[in-house]
Amino acid sequence: MYRLEHWIGGALVAPERGAYLDAVNPATGQVAGQVAAGDRADVDRAVAAAQAAAEGWRRYPAAERGRIMLAIAAALRANRDRLAALERADTGKPLPTALAEVEGSAAYFEFYGSLVYLPAGDVLDVAPDQHVFTRREPFGIVGVITPWNLPLNQAARAIAPALTAGNVVVAKPSEVTSQSTLALAELAAGAGLPAGVINVVLGTGPEAGEAIVRHPQVRKVAFTGSVGVGQAIGRIAADRIIPLTLELGGKSANIIFEDADLDLAARESVRGFTLNAGQVCSAGTRILVQRGVYDRFLDAARTAAEALIPGDTLGPIITEAQFRRVQGFFEVARQDGARLVTGGRVAEVAGHPQGHFIAPTLYADVSNDMRIARQEIFGPVGVVIPFDTEAEAVALANDSEYGLIGTLWTRDVSRALRVADRIEAGQIFVNVWNTMSVQTPFGGHKNSGYGREKGIEALHHYGHVKTVTLRV
Numbered sequence: 001m002y003r004l005e006h007w008i009g010g011a012l013v014a015p016e017r018g019a020y021l022d023a024v025n026p027a028t029g030q031v032a033g034q035v036a037a038g039d040r041a042d043v044d045r046a047v048a049a050a051q052a053a054a055e056g057w058r059r060y061p062a063a064e065r066g067r068i069m070l071a072i073a074a075a076l077r078a079n080r081d082r083l084a085a086l087e088r089a090d091t092g093k094p095l096p097t098a099l100a101e102v103e104g105s106a107a108y109f110e111f112y113g114s115l116v117y118l119p120a121g122d123v124l125d126v127a128p129d130q131h132v133f134t135r136r137e138p139f140g141i142v143g144v145i146t147p148w149n150l151p152l153n154q155a156a157r158a159i160a161p162a163l164t165a166g167n168v169v170v171a172k173p174s175e176v177t178s179q180s181t182l183a184l185a186e187l188a189a190g191a192g193l194p195a196g197v198i199n200v201v202l203g204t205g206p207e208a209g210e211a212i213v214r215h216p217q218v219r220k221v222a223f224t225g226s227v228g229v230g231q232a233i234g235r236i237a238a239d240r241i242i243p244l245t246l247e248l249g250g251k252s253a254n255i256i257f258e259d260a261d262l263d264l265a266a267r268e269s270v271r272g273f274t275l276n277a278g279q280v281c282s283a284g285t286r287i288l289v290q291r292g293v294y295d296r297f298l299d300a301a302r303t304a305a306e307a308l309i310p311g312d313t314l315g316p317i318i319t320e321a322q323f324r325r326v327q328g329f330f331e332v333a334r335q336d337g338a339r340l341v342t343g344g345r346v347a348e349v350a351g352h353p354q355g356h357f358i359a360p361t362l363y364a365d366v367s368n369d370m371r372i373a374r375q376e377i378f379g380p381v382g383v384v385i386p387f388d389t390e391a392e393a394v395a396l397a398n399d400s401e402y403g404l405i406g407t408l409w410t411r412d413v414s415r416a417l418r419v420a421d422r423i424e425a426g427q428i429f430v431n432v433w434n435t436m437s438v439q440t441p442f443g444g445h446k447n448s449g450y451g452r453e454k455g456i457e458a459l460h461h462y463g464h465v466k467t468v469t470l471r472v
């Protein structure tokens, strides 16, 4: 049984009021440890530690900042087995998924560590008697609030560009997956990051999370999570006039045209709604299939889905509440008249009678107005919707409150470019699903959020531009 405390000012710190939450391992359903239940007093301490470190970190020579970031990447890689084990203990995900997450997290520090050498501004030719230049400045303290599905990765995705841009961070991981973010902060300290540059406050959203968003010295919040919480944070940020990055949910369209490599499309479409047990914001859960290959696609997808082994290649659903919520959609699908192709039930896993496992589930003959086509399920559930024409596919894809990604399967390059142009989503994949490269900007349209993480683009979301005009 472990007990986790906050990481503030380079040291583990007990919660001021002495309260802790139980942490449950979703594969066993058993309480595995306790997590500090942080509140405003703990956030105040974390912000004070961040404030004390802010000026020093901002003035660090870029090359040294870069060296520390690269050392953090190396430390993450050197501890990959331990980090993957922590992630698995909190989420129950399969080892290859956890290891890929650690590698992705190291890649963020490596990539942003190398970007410290980018020019920090421009010289503008405004007038002969004026010397005008711009420079990038950090916001100061950035709040990073993250969910439970890819905890280490999502923390690294926001923290690495924030640090490169010269900010200091107060992070709050999801209360059900605190271990890996805490380990990241400790490893970063071991890699030479000065105390107070990354602080981690543990606890629930309404207490610790909201206190971060409301704190007068927090100047930007990078939030990854649900639409409802994103809206709540947005209301507070509107009053405080601070910028946000909101990485929210998705119900992404995955479009299979008749000329696609059907076996590849079927295999990858199943991966697209079952990776991490479907608990991925960019899951391609709305599968639009052109009528001529509809039956063949369903056969191939069923075979691919049934080849997954719950408890081995398919992990559990994160919490009891979410486990019940996913099962609730089986009744909703029945009421709305969808045809069950496979799954639609809890999966029994030997040795884990209390585990939250769901069999890979595929529905066919779905119409886009059914609730299983409109709502983010966040479980291994895909819905298949037939279409006839390209225009119809585009209209269906865009008929959603979300706009995170779109995936196309076709051999026709002109069509791929045409459709990519028309889909309302932050990223489009053609003949491949979700490569997760650190270089590619990532973010949403519509209710999937705004701002961008990843790539050079993210750096523009972690600082101000100041213009200096000098008469010479």
Ligand code: NAD
Binding pocket: 145, 146, 147, 148, 149, 150, 172, 173, 174, 175, 203, 204, 205, 206, 208, 209, 210, 213, 224, 225, 226, 227, 229, 230, 232, 233, 246, 247, 248, 249, 250, 280, 281, 376, 378, 404, 448, 449
């Ligand atoms: P969630 O919104 O419930 O929680 C996310 C984080 O916000 C947690 O740390 C939580 O403690 C905190 N929080 C909750 N209430 C808060 C409040 N009032 N103020 C401040 N913080 C608060 O989301 P979740 O259930 O942990 O994660 C699943 C959701 O995240 C899904 O909707 C999924 O699509 C989304 N998600 C989006 C991305 C992306 O990059 N776009 C990635 C992963 C997950």
